[in-house]
Amino acid sequence: MPAQPVADTGDQDPLVPVWLRVVASTAYVPRSSTEVRALLRGLLGRLTDALAAEPFDAASGAVVGELMVDGALTGELTLERSIGVLADGLVAAGHDARAVVRLLAGVSAGYAAALRKRTLRQQENMKLALLTAKQRAERDRRDTENRFRGVFTASAIGIAITEPDGRFVETNPALANILGCAADELADRSLSDFLAEDDAEGRPLGPEADRRRLRRPNGDTAWVYLTTTMLPADDGRQRYRVTMVQDLSELQLLGNQLSHQNLHDALTGLANRLHFESRLEAMHGQAPPGGALTLLCLDLDAFSLVNTTHGHHAGDRLLQTVARRLSSVVADRAALVARIGGDEFAVLIAHGPVVPSVSELVGEFNAELAEPDYDGRRGLAVSATFGAVRCTPEEMSSTEMFRAADAALRHARSTGRCQWTEYDAHADRAARKVAAAATALPAAWENGELAVVYEPVVRLADRRTVRVRALVHTTSTRDGVDTATELAELTGLAVALGPWLVEQSTPGLPVWRSLFAPVADPGEAVHRVLLSASQSADADLSGTLNRAIDQAGVPAGLLEVGLDTTTVLARGDAQDNLRTLGDIGVVTALHGFTGGPREIALVERFGVRTVVLADPFEGWRPDWLPSEAVPVRATLALISELGSVGAAVGVLGVRDLAEARWWADQGVRTGEGPAFGGPGDTDDILARIRLAAN
Amino acid sequence: MAEATSWVPDGIDLDRPSAARLYDYLLGGAHNFAHDRELAERFIAAQPNAREIARHNRSFLRRSVLYMVEQGIRQFLDLGSGIPTVGNVHEIAQDADPLARVVYVDYEEVAFAHSSLMLADNPLASIVQADLTRPDDVLDAPVTRGLLDFDEPVGLIMAGVFHFVPPEQDPARIVARYRDAFVAGSLLAFSQFTRDLMPEEMDRAVEVMKTSRDPMYPRSRAEITALFDGFDLVEPGIVPTALWHPETGLDDGGDPDRAGIFAGVGRRR
Numbered sequence: 001m002p003a004q005p006v007a008d009t010g011d012q013d014p015l016v017p018v019w020l021r022v023v024a025s026t027a028y029v030p031r032s033s034t035e036v037r038a039l040l041r042g043l044l045g046r047l048t049d050a051l052a053a054e055p056f057d058a059a060s061g062a063v064v065g066e067l068m069v070d071g072a073l074t075g076e077l078t079l080e081r082s083i084g085v086l087a088d089g090l091v092a093a094g095h096d097a098r099a100v101v102r103l104l105a106g107v108s109a110g111y112a113a114a115l116r117k118r119t120l121r122q123q124e125n126m127k128l129a130l131l132t133a134k135q136r137a138e139r140d141r142r143d144t145e146n147r148f149r150g151v152f153t154a155s156a157i158g159i160a161i162t163e164p165d166g167r168f169v170e171t172n173p174a175l176a177n178i179l180g181c182a183a184d185e186l187a188d189r190s191l192s193d194f195l196a197e198d199d200a201e202g203r204p205l206g207p208e209a210d211r212r213r214l215r216r217p218n219g220d221t222a223w224v225y226l227t228t229t230m231l232p233a234d235d236g237r238q239r240y241r242v243t244m245v246q247d248l249s250e251l252q253l254l255g256n257q258l259s260h261q262n263l264h265d266a267l268t269g270l271a272n273r274l275h276f277e278s279r280l281e282a283m284h285g286q287a288p289p290g291g292a293l294t295l296l297c298l299d300l301d302a303f304s305l306v307n308t309t310h311g312h313h314a315g316d317r318l319l320q321t322v323a324r325r326l327s328s329v330v331a332d333r334a335a336l337v338a339r340i341g342g343d344e345f346a347v348l349i350a351h352g353p354v355v356p357s358v359s360e361l362v363g364e365f366n367a368e369l370a371e372p373d374y375d376g377r378r379g380l381a382v383s384a385t386f387g388a389v390r391c392t393p394e395e396m397s398s399t400e401m402f403r404a405a406d407a408a409l410r411h412a413r414s415t416g417r418c419q420w421t422e423y424d425a426h427a428d429r430a431a432r433k434v435a436a437a438a439t440a441l442p443a444a445w446e447n448g449e450l451a452v453v454y455e456p457v458v459r460l461a462d463r464r465t466v467r468v469r470a471l472v473h474t475t476s477t478r479d480g481v482d483t484a485t486e487l488a489e490l491t492g493l494a495v496a497l498g499p500w501l502v503e504q505s506t507p508g509l510p511v512w513r514s515l516f517a518p519v520a521d522p523g524e525a526v527h528r529v530l531l532s533a534s535q536s537a538d539a540d541l542s543g544t545l546n547r548a549i550d551q552a553g554v555p556a557g558l559l560e561v562g563l564d565t566t567t568v569l570a571r572g573d574a575q576d577n578l579r580t581l582g583d584i585g586v587v588t589a590l591h592g593f594t595g596g597p598r599e600i601a602l603v604e605r606f607g608v609r610t611v612v613l614a615d616p617f618e619g620w621r622p623d624w625l626p627s628e629a630v631p632v633r634a635t636l637a638l639i640s641e642l643g644s645v646g647a648a649v650g651v652l653g654v655r656d657l658a659e660a661r662w663w664a665d666q667g668v669r670t671g672e673g674p675a676f677g678g679p680g681d682t683d684d685i686l687a688r689i690r691l692a693a694n
Numbered sequence: 695m696a697e698a699t700s701w702v703p704d705g706i707d708l709d710r711p712s713a714a715r716l717y718d719y720l721l722g723g724a725h726n727f728a729h730d731r732e733l734a735e736r737f738i739a740a741q742p743n744a745r746e747i748a749r750h751n752r753s754f755l756r757r758s759v760l761y762m763v764e765q766g767i768r769q770f771l772d773l774g775s776g777i778p779t780v781g782n783v784h785e786i787a788q789d790a791d792p793l794a795r796v797v798y799v800d801y802e803e804v805a806f807a808h809s810s811l812m813l814a815d816n817p818l819a820s821i822v823q824a825d826l827t828r829p830d831d832v833l834d835a836p837v838t839r840g841l842l843d844f845d846e847p848v849g850l851i852m853a854g855v856f857h858f859v860p861p862e863q864d865p866a867r868i869v870a871r872y873r874d875a876f877v878a879g880s881l882l883a884f885s886q887f888t889r890d891l892m893p894e895e896m897d898r899a900v901e902v903m904k905t906s907r908d909p910m911y912p913r914s915r916a917e918i919t920a921l922f923d924g925f926d927l928v929e930p931g932i933v934p935t936a937l938w939h940p941e942t943g944l945d946d947g948g949d950p951d952r953a954g955i956f957a958g959v960g961r962r963r
Contacts, residue, residue: 025948028721028749030756030781033941072780074722076745122724129808137803510820511840514795517817553810682839690843 013048015089016041022085027075039071047086050103051095061106062113069114079111158224158245161231166190169240178224178247180216191243196221211248223248265339267316268323276338276346277402283336283350284398292351292392294361297405298384299413303343306380318380319343321373329368345384346405358388362420385412386420444474450497452504453679456688457528457650459521460664460671463657465689466520467560468512469528469672470505471679472497498535499544505529506548508682509558515689525560525587530612536563537573542580555585562589562612565599578606589650595638604645610670611642612650621655623662639667713858713908714776714805720748723779725808733906740898747954750935751885754957755853756781757939758883761928761959762849763790767881769842770796771872773826774855777805783851784819793818795841799832801825826855827863829871847879847962854955856921857887858908869921878962882925885935885957887912892954918956925960932958 019040023029029036043064050060068074073082083104090100152159158175162168167190176183179194196213210226224245231240265272271279280295287293300322307315319339326337326345334350349361365384372379387409389401396404404423412421444450450472457467505527512526520526535541549556561581568574568590581588591612593599603611616635617625625632639649654660654673663671677688711733715726719734726734738744759770768791772783775798787794798809798821809821822838824831832838842848850872859865873882889896889912896912903910915932922932930937934953 025746028752028780030752030786072722075749076722119724125808125811126725126804129804129811132811133803133807136807507836508840510817510837514817514820514841518793553814682836686840686843690845 013041013044015044015085015093018085018089019044019082022081023073023075023078026078026081027073029072036071039067043067044086047090047103047107048093048095051090051099056099056102058102058106061103062110065107065110065112066114068107068111069118074115074118079108083108158247160191160243160245162190162241162243164239164241166192166241175245178222178245179214180218180220185217191226191245268320268339270323270327270345271336271338273338273340276336276340276348277398279336279338280348280402281398283334283348284393284401287350287393289394290392292355292390293401294349294351294358294388294390295401295405296347296349296361296365297340297387297402297409298345298347298365299341299409300343301383301385303382306382310380314380318373318382322369322382322384325368325371326365329364346402358390358422359420362386362388385409387412387423388420389423450474450500451681452501453681454505454508454685455672455679456676456685457670457672458660458676460660460668463660463676464519465676465685465692466516466524467526467528467670468685469530470501470508472501473679494532494534495538498531498538499540502529502544502548506552506559509552509554511682511686513554513558515686523557526558528560528562528589530562530589530591531564533564533567536567536577537571538577539573541577542584545581545584545586549584549586557585557587560587560589560610562591562610565590565592565594565602565614568602569598575606578602578608582607591652595634595641600638600641600645603642603647608647610650611647612652613638613668615653621659623658636666643667710907711905712802712804713903713906714800714802716906717748717854718777718779720745721752721779723777725777725779725804733902736902737899740902741892741895741954743892743895743952743954744899746948746952747935750953751854751955751957752779752781754885754935754938754955755783755851755883756786757941758853758957758959759783759786759849759851760790761939762881762883763787763794765881767847767849768794769846770794770849770851771799771832771838771842772796772851772853773799773832773872774852774858775800775805775809775821776802777808784813784816787849788816788818795819797822797838797841799824799826826852827859827868829868829875833872833875844875845877847881848876850876850880850882852882852884852886853957854885854887856884857910857912860909860911866921866923870923873924873962876962880962881928882922882960882962883957884918884921884960885955886918887954888914888918888956890914890956891934891951896954913956915956918958922958922960925962928959928961932956 016037020033020037023036023040024033031039046060046064046067050057053060068079068082086107087100087104090103091097152172155172156174158178159172160168160175161170167188168186171183171186173183176186179186194214194216196215212224212226214222214224216222224247227244227246229242231242284293300318303315303318306318322345323337323339326347330337330347330349334352336348338346338348340346347365365386369384370381372381387405387407389396389404389408391401408421408423411424412419451474453471453473454468455471456465457469458464459466509527516526531538531541538544545556545559545561549559563574563578563581568578578588578590587609588606589610589612590599590603590608592614593611594614594616602608613635616622616638617631622632622635627633642649648669649667650670650672651663651668652672654663654671654675656675660671660675680688711727711730715730716734716737718724719726719731720737734744741747762770763786768787770783770787775783783798784794784796787796796819798813798819800806800809800821801824803823806821806823813819813821818841820837820841822832822835824835826832852869856865859868869882873880887896887899887910900910900912918932919927933956934950935955935957936948936950936953938957938959
């Protein structure tokens with residue numbers, strides 16, 4: 001703090017420019033010369049006032065010393081030279097020399113004490129900075145170590161870290177397994193102890209994979225691939241060797257088994273899915289031009305019920321029966337039957353000149369399946385749901401056929417049990433889009449084709465952007481961005497996608513803060529994440545958030561996290577998450593909120609700060625609905641109810657400014673949607689906000 | 695596998711003094727360690743004017759930032775900002791306009807950690823941990839992208855830092871990369887050690903700094919002028935720090951040729 005200048009008597013004290021020269025030549029003072037001059041004039045005023053006071057006021061000296069330190073008049077020689085010019089000047093101005101000496105001694109003492117305090121404070125900051133840097137480095141090191149540890153212990157390849165003479169320093173469980181030893185028996189031994197006698201001709205191990213024979217303690221031998229590389233130590237010298245040991249016999253055994261299993265379903269003896277696909281391709285290729293092919297995919301109805309009520313043995317038996325009967329139906333046709341899933345089968349028929357209708361075929365299969373199968377006491381029969389596709393080889397490729405039959409099956413299943421549907425290209429298109437997007441998502445994630453985009457969250461009262469919501473966007477499809485998380489929910493990817501979204505988007509927190517903190521209401525978040533059902537119940541949620549906030553280095557209250565209301569109502573772990581969010585200090589929110597009494601109770605009980613409404617008018621524009629309509633009145637009551645328990649209300653999907661105005665009039669705090677430009681990447685959002693600001 | 699770790703993080707080598715902490719000591723700060731102070735004393739023995747030089751350089755930084763503010767600049771990129779002592783760019787700029795934005799850049803762990811702590815409550819100033827000789831790292835950092843508007847002129851500050859960039863790193867290329875990232879009208883404030891002014895003292899100082907982690911490479915006026923390629927130098931051109939827009943009463947004492955550092959400001963064409 002700069003010193004308050006005392007009232008200027010009007011006469012410029014001749015000491016001020018002299019003192020200023022001393023200060024300017026000895027210290028860096030981060031101010032203009034006018035400011036420095038005013039500071040010195042103020043200090044000088046205090047000194048002359050103290051000398052004039054009755055009784056003489058020696059304590060003022062210490063204050064002036066402190067103010068010199070506060071004003072950064074702290075060069076190596078600043079104090080000494082200042083005391084020099086002040087002593088000469090004050091005595092020359094007629095003050096009592098003894099009083100001047102005592103006063104300036106006070107200045108020195110105050111200066112020394114303040115400087116000491118400043119030094120200690122700076123060193124304290126330095127220590128804190130070092131500690132922070134240390135913690136960061138430690139955390140990075142721990143993460144690396146943990147990743148390495150995970151790979152090391154989980155690897156199916158044996159890994160040995162050895163001294164240059166070959167003695168084991170560290171080994172992983174897979175190595176002990178390959179060597180046929182307990183892990184603790186490996187201490188002080190080396191890999192060469194295990195090389196078979198005829199193999200130990202001293203060929204040195206190197207970075208090329210080398211086929212060697214091992215002898216296990218029990219006398220067995222095993223072929224392995226050995227690969228050795230050197231690990232440099234800190235001083236750059238090569239200190240350790242790393243040897244990878246791959247068990248060839250295990251690989252070969254596995255390989256044989258796999259090729260056998262690759263083609264056959266062990267339980268029914270039918271072709272499995274993989275085999276079926278290649279056979280389908282072959283039969284499709286061999287069919288004569290214009291020859292009809294029928295592919296049926298079928299799914300046993302309520303099969304899991306058989307398993308749970310009569311046991312897996314009964315279930316297995318039933319599957320074998322179904323396999324036999326399906327085969328018998330097509331026994332005298334050119335056909336292939338396969339088991340393509342747990343209770344899913346496929347039948348491919350290459351028709352001759354007479355082509356029965358699909359419904360006749362399905363009828364035949366159903367009749368055969370409906371016959372009960374007796375295992376002594378109990379008769380079990382099943383029905384099945386069928387999806388069918390019929391075409392010539394010119395009309396569809398084999399993969400398209402398989403996909404079409406599968407789509408028809410799913411469509412049939414959605415209409416109930418014991419149904420059949422023939423492939424309908426039109427009905428399929430819509431379902432196909434969703435399914436394709438859902439299944440493409442995990443691959444898109446693997447390929448890094450997912451990106452984070454941001455949707456502006458606007459304060460409806462003045463329509464200023466005060467927050468952004470982070471969303472997952474797939475760059476591979478042109479689909480609406482908001483659906484990525486919903487699709488992920490279908491494939492089970494969502495649980496992984498939640499932490500990913502948080503980790504990817506939170507480094508931007510300082511940026512959003514710099515943009516929104518000046519305009520947002522105090523205590524409001526600048527960054528919103530809405531989690532899907534499975535993400536809301538994720539047990540690691542608080543850990544993910546803690547790490548992200550820690551790394552972003554900003555207060556937790558800048559982040560708003562919304563959980564799925566239905567999930568929180570239904571699941572205790574989601575409620576735990578809601579409670580923990582509050583403890584961490586992030587702004588808690590619920591979305592998909594429909595306003596039942598239990599939902600409102602949640603808001604009050606957990607002190608939820610924001611409630612994002614599920615679309616209460618099912619797609620209707622609220623500003624076009626009559627104000628006395630029941631849904632409108634109920635929604636208004638809900639908004640006021642939520643206000644009374646302290647929650648701010650937000651809406652999504654606001655279409656245009658008219659709708660935004662309507663919601664604003666009803667007391668809704670924030671809105672998102674096409675009205676405000678929709679989602680964009682960081683640069684987009686920054687550009688838009690700057691545009692709006694200009 | 696790892697040996698017992700010391701208290702000080704990996705990558706922070708307190709036994710090797712750093713220029714940032716030496717500079718802090720010369721300005722009277724306490725953000726330094728025994729090895730830094732020992733180096734500083736040897737530096738002062740080699741170049742008795744060291745404190746004055748540090749003071750003049752810091753004062754040039756302040757005047758150049760104020761000049762940029764006068765010219766309408768409201769966003770700054772301070773490369774090699776070091777350990778914040780008194781009179782940091784954001785303090786100067788935000789004192790003039792509270793909405794001024796500042797991005798600091800330093801690669802040293804302690805400087806980064808310290809600045810982060812100091813700036814924790816300042817939404818309009820932040821630090822990027824990056825090596826200024828790798829401009830893409832600096833320019834692509836999310837903090838840089840977020841705080842700076844690349845469509846508006848920027849105040850680019852390279853004060854007392856390029857004498858740590860060796861010739862083989864091609865300083866001209868580095869400056870050019872930053873220049874090309876910003877629009878016309880952006881300003882560059884630059885200062886660095888030179889042999890032109892006090893050759894004997896400078897040679898001794900270079901010798902002293904060879905033992906630190908930041909050896910020094912003084913440059914001539916001609917070499918420094920060449921770095922301003924694509925910029926129009928603002929009056930009075932490349933001059934000793936004390937002569938660049940000096941302020942009466944503060945910068946006009948003493949012999950400007952003893953400033954040891956050349957400084958200049960240029961406007962991007």
